[in-house]
Amino acid sequence: MSTGMIFDIIEFAVHDGPGIRKTVFFKGCPLRCNWCHNPESQSFEKEVMVIKGRRSDCGMKYEATALAEELLKGKEILEKSRGGITISGGEPLAQPAFLLELIEALKPVHIALDTSGYAPNRIFKSVTEGVDLVLFDIKHTDPVVHKRVTGVDNRLILENLEYLCSTDKEFYVRIPLIPGINDTMKNMEKIAELIKGARGLTKVDILPYHKTAGAKYPMIGKKYKPLFDIDRSPKVYLEPFKKYNIRSEVM
Amino acid sequence: MTKRIEAMLDDILNKRHHKYRQHIDSAVFTQFTRELFLKGLSDTERSVKRLAFVLELEKPVVFPEEKIAFMRTVPKIPEIFTDKEWSDIKAKHFIHEQGKVCNISPNYGRTIKLGLDARREEVIQYLETAEDGEVRQFYRSVLDTIDIVLSFVDRYAQEARRVGNTEVAEILNRVPRYGAVTFNEALQSFRVLHYILWASFNYHNTIGRFDQYMFPYLKADLDSGHLNYDQAFELLEEFFLTFNRDSDLYPGIQQGDNGQSMVLGGVDSEGKDASNILTEMCLKASLEMNLIDPKINLRVNKDTGQEMFELGTRLTKQGLGFPQYSNDDIVIPGLVEKGYSLEDARNYVVAACWEFIIPGVGMDIPNIGALAYADIVDKTLRYALEESKSFDGFMDRVKDEIFSWADIETNKFGNIYMEPSPMMSLLMDGCISSGKDISHGSRYNNYGLHGTGISTAADSLAAIKRYIFEEKLLTAEELIKAIDANYVGYEDILQKLKYEAPKMGNDDDYVDDIAKELMETFAKALVGKTNERGGCYRAGTGSAMFYVWHAKDLGATPDGRRKGEFLSANYAPSLNAKTKGPVSIIRSFAKPDLIKTINGGPLTLEIHDTVFKGEDSISKVATFVKHFMDMGGHQLQINSVNRDKLLDAQKNPDMYKNLIVRVWGWSGYFVELDKEYQDHIIQRVELSI
Numbered sequence: 001m002s003t004g005m006i007f008d009i010i011e012f013a014v015h016d017g018p019g020i021r022k023t024v025f026f027k028g029c030p031l032r033c034n035w036c037h038n039p040e041s042q043s044f045e046k047e048v049m050v051i052k053g054r055r056s057d058c059g060m061k062y063e064a065t066a067l068a069e070e071l072l073k074g075k076e077i078l079e080k081s082r083g084g085i086t087i088s089g090g091e092p093l094a095q096p097a098f099l100l101e102l103i104e105a106l107k108p109v110h111i112a113l114d115t116s117g118y119a120p121n122r123i124f125k126s127v128t129e130g131v132d133l134v135l136f137d138i139k140h141t142d143p144v145v146h147k148r149v150t151g152v153d154n155r156l157i158l159e160n161l162e163y164l165c166s167t168d169k170e171f172y173v174r175i176p177l178i179p180g181i182n183d184t185m186k187n188m189e190k191i192a193e194l195i196k197g198a199r200g201l202t203k204v205d206i207l208p209y210h211k212t213a214g215a216k217y218p219m220i221g222k223k224y225k226p227l228f229d230i231d232r233s234p235k236v237y238l239e240p241f242k243k244y245n246i247r248s249e250v251m
Numbered sequence: 252m253t254k255r256i257e258a259m260l261d262d263i264l265n266k267r268h269h270k271y272r273q274h275i276d277s278a279v280f281t282q283f284t285r286e287l288f289l290k291g292l293s294d295t296e297r298s299v300k301r302l303a304f305v306l307e308l309e310k311p312v313v314f315p316e317e318k319i320a321f322m323r324t325v326p327k328i329p330e331i332f333t334d335k336e337w338s339d340i341k342a343k344h345f346i347h348e349q350g351k352v353c354n355i356s357p358n359y360g361r362t363i364k365l366g367l368d369a370r371r372e373e374v375i376q377y378l379e380t381a382e383d384g385e386v387r388q389f390y391r392s393v394l395d396t397i398d399i400v401l402s403f404v405d406r407y408a409q410e411a412r413r414v415g416n417t418e419v420a421e422i423l424n425r426v427p428r429y430g431a432v433t434f435n436e437a438l439q440s441f442r443v444l445h446y447i448l449w450a451s452f453n454y455h456n457t458i459g460r461f462d463q464y465m466f467p468y469l470k471a472d473l474d475s476g477h478l479n480y481d482q483a484f485e486l487l488e489e490f491f492l493t494f495n496r497d498s499d500l501y502p503g504i505q506q507g508d509n510g511q512s513m514v515l516g517g518v519d520s521e522g523k524d525a526s527n528i529l530t531e532m533c534l535k536a537s538l539e540m541n542l543i544d545p546k547i548n549l550r551v552n553k554d555t556g557q558e559m560f561e562l563g564t565r566l567t568k569q570g571l572g573f574p575q576y577s578n579d580d581i582v583i584p585g586l587v588e589k590g591y592s593l594e595d596a597r598n599y600v601v602a603a604c605w606e607f608i609i610p611g612v613g614m615d616i617p618n619i620g621a622l623a624y625a626d627i628v629d630k631t632l633r634y635a636l637e638e639s640k641s642f643d644g645f646m647d648r649v650k651d652e653i654f655s656w657a658d659i660e661t662n663k664f665g666n667i668y669m670e671p672s673p674m675m676s677l678l679m680d681g682c683i684s685s686g687k688d689i690s691h692g693s694r695y696n697n698y699g700l701h702g703t704g705i706s707t708a709a710d711s712l713a714a715i716k717r718y719i720f721e722e723k724l725l726t727a728e729e730l731i732k733a734i735d736a737n738y739v740g741y742e743d744i745l746q747k748l749k750y751e752a753p754k755m756g757n758d759d760d761y762v763d764d765i766a767k768e769l770m771e772t773f774a775k776a777l778v779g780k781t782n783e784r785g786g787c788y789r790a791g792t793g794s795a796m797f798y799v800w801h802a803k804d805l806g807a808t809p810d811g812r813r814k815g816e817f818l819s820a821n822y823a824p825s826l827n828a829k830t831k832g833p834v835s836i837i838r839s840f841a842k843p844d845l846i847k848t849i850n851g852g853p854l855t856l857e858i859h860d861t862v863f864k865g866e867d868s869i870s871k872v873a874t875f876v877k878h879f880m881d882m883g884g885h886q887l888q889i890n891s892v893n894r895d896k897l898l899d900a901q902k903n904p905d906m907y908k909n910l911i912v913r914v915w916g917w918s919g920y921f922v923e924l925d926k927e928y929q930d931h932i933i934q935r936v937e938l939s940i
């Protein structure tokens with residue numbers, strides 16, 4: 001029986017896959033995206049958050065079966081709306097044993113995995129086999145820029161994406177659109193190139209940067225240091241996706 | 252929306268029609284009241300005279316391009332009693348609100364169909380055989396009222412002809428004198444009757460099951476080709492606009508609280524789903540008009556299709572705070588249990604806000620009083636907490652207190668007096684046959700009591716159970732000291748109570764069961780109690796303005812709420828409680844047996860407007876609404892909100908003149924609300940999901 005760390009559960013998530021979903025957020029992430037709007041999702045340890053002068057613990061330790069039980073409470077509405085559970089983070093793949101156990105315990109409810117794709121191929125493969133839908137985040141195709149803005153190289157991510165494209169597993173691509181960082185025609189074209197023709201691809205969700213992203217940093221005693229102009233709206237290019245008949249939506 | 256409607260809407264939004272309002276010195280009204288007194292007229296005679304006086308003062312205004320006329324120009328309706336007379340009456344009688352017939356649902360359909368000429372004949376027939384002096388006077392007052400109305404309608408017809416609007420002139424020559432034949436006539440006839448009710452100083456004049464009584468006219472026109480769908484829709488939109496012309500002149504506690512509720516959908520007298528094409532057209536018209544009136548209520552049941560919920564959700568997304576949904580499968584059996592016939596129960600509508608009443612035959616006063624659950628808890632803990640050996644023992648004392656409260660409360664409403672209303676009597680079934688003014692009652696004369704602050708009370712009791720009886724963290728004495736000190740110096744305790752204690756709305760039986768017990772007790776305490784009119788008492792889940800009033804008197808509470816902090820409006824989690832989310836909320840709030848507390852009062856939810864983004868989120872929210880009903884929910888109202896917008900609106904009211912929010916049972920313009928209501932809404936929104 002393995003235990004894992006999460007930091008939040010959101011009921012009635014309507015933008016994390018089909019139907020009404022409950023989304024659970026795993027705590028801990030190997031990336032350090034410069035724009036991350038959930039800074040408390042990065043550390044694998046419990047943290048103290050101060051909200052309006054009130055201290056509270058951020059991070060809950062759970063056994064996989066207990067977490068599954070909590071998530072499945074009130075599951076009728078998830079089923080009725082053809083929704084399910086979305087596992088997000090942080091990076092769920094960074095707690096693989098716990099994640100796999102959780103997935104088994106949740107079945108047969110529809111399960112979506114929201115991931116940065118940053119994990120060893122072996123882990124990525126075994127987890128995606130167990131879920132119904134993958135929400136695959138792509139930040140940047142250029143390894144140098146990727147390293148600069150997320151702290152890690154994108155080789156693993158691109159390998160896992162390539163693998164995913166070769167399977168029948170249903171997936172959405174999600175692109176956080178950051179002004180001046182990845183909102184270029186070239187980046188979109190490259191992403192489209194990578195995913196064109198993938199059998200399981202349903203759509204591309206574009207998630208434009210939101211100004212409130214920095215709000216939580218002071219709550220956990222961190223400083224928000226964006227490398228870009230937060231007041232500028234990111235540029236949206238959908239043409240490259242249209243070119244390959246890929247459905248795209250700006251969220 | 253057609254150009255014609257667009258222009259009319261623009262006039263209303265910019266209040267251009269206000270320029271027709273007359274400036275009448277208030278002395279004119281006081282002088283009128285004084286004369287009534289000097290002439291020594293009866294209250295019934297005075298009511299007739301008042302209507303005649305108001306309509307004489309009125310100046311008909313007809314716009315060349317309109318198809319449905321009638322607009323108020325007299326800003327005020329005079330009283331029929333002098334101040335001195337009124338205080339004498341008040342000394343002897345129980346007076347509900349302003350002492351007028353209000354908050355009921357007339358049977359417009361019958362008079363629209365038959366016409367006032369036929370109704371006059373009916374009254375004359377009864378007058379022929381009536382012997383009792385008072386009854387004869389009642390009939391004469393109704394006949395006089397009909398004559399006053401018809402001659403006023405004639406003046407309007409003349410004005411229509413004068414401005415060249417022959418269409419309206421011709422329609423007014425036919426209705427409401429004769430039964431309506433076309434959809435346009437039926438709408439015009441309604442408009443006149445409704446207008447006259449307001450001019451008679453009746454208020455909260457609800458609209459009722461519009462899609463039922465208007466449907467035959469629409470259908471006839473569509474079938475015969477007299478109108479096509481688009482033309483009918485345009486008429487309907489114009490009709491919707493008429494509700495917004497005079498509404499600022501209607502009495503109410505806040506701007507917007509005018510009771511113009513329209514009820515759509517629901518079952519017929521046989522229990523079959525009765526929604527029709529007009530149901531859908533009304534939802535669409537409301538969506539396009541984006542105005543606070545009429546206030547849309549949607550009756551649903553297990554057979555209601557997903558499309559209807561989706562249409563409703565589109566309206567919710569717009570941010571008007573309606574539709575308000577009610578569940579036939581719970582409301583109807585609940586009313587039957589309270590003694591309503593099955594057929595009448597199936598015909599239910601909502602009163603001004605959300606109380607369930609029966610059109611045509613209900614003279615219920617569904618908002619006569621309120622049980623403040625949190626007050627009961629506060630009162631009981633002061634004398635019984637210390638000596639209680641177990642939580643169950645304490646809970647029994649709380650229940651006893653609810654029973655004693657019910658004994659006292661139901662004795663408060665003796666010798667009630669209401670001004671007579673011949674006009675309303677004409678529109679209510681049975682008044683003419685019985686020769687009795689509606690102010691004396693109807694088939695149903697039940698009184699309804701709201702139940703406010705259920706979540707605050709349940710949370711308080713859950714905190715007491717956990718920290719006093721189970722964990723023994725606190726003694727009764729310490730708790731009382733802490734709340735009396737408003738938690739000053741007791742911050743650690745406050746933290747525990749406020750943030751760590753179980754809260755209703757988290758699908759946690761620990762606290763939800765307490766709420767369930769409290770509500771059951773409330774209902775039980777009223778069983779067998781009758782009022783002087785032979786009616787029963789109904790327990791409810793609403794709050795109306797009591798959530799602000801009670802909160803002011805109530806000290807700090809054991810759930811960690813400090814003195815002066817608001818209670819939640821209606822049936823909702825405490826503003827103090829951070830819940831897990833809307834799914835847990837509806838699960839918690841569907842647990843009590845709501846059939847037993849069916850006076851009305853919706854579960855009120857704030858959902859952040861971002862949830863509505865994207866096409867498929869409409870179907871998701873619609874499924875969510877249906878789910879609450881499937882679980883046994885009775886009534887639901889969802890607000891789509893955005894906190895930043897509201898804060899900005901407080902700062903820059905001029906830029907948000909048309910920002911509409913739901914207040915308690917009605918929607919109003921945010922910037923026109925008093926600050927305390929604005930603050931309450933903002934606080935509610937902070938908890939939105």
Ligand code: SF4
Nearest residue numbers: 029031032033036090
């Ligand atoms: S991958 Fe997601 S959670 Fe991790 S740092 Fe980036 S934005 Fe934050």
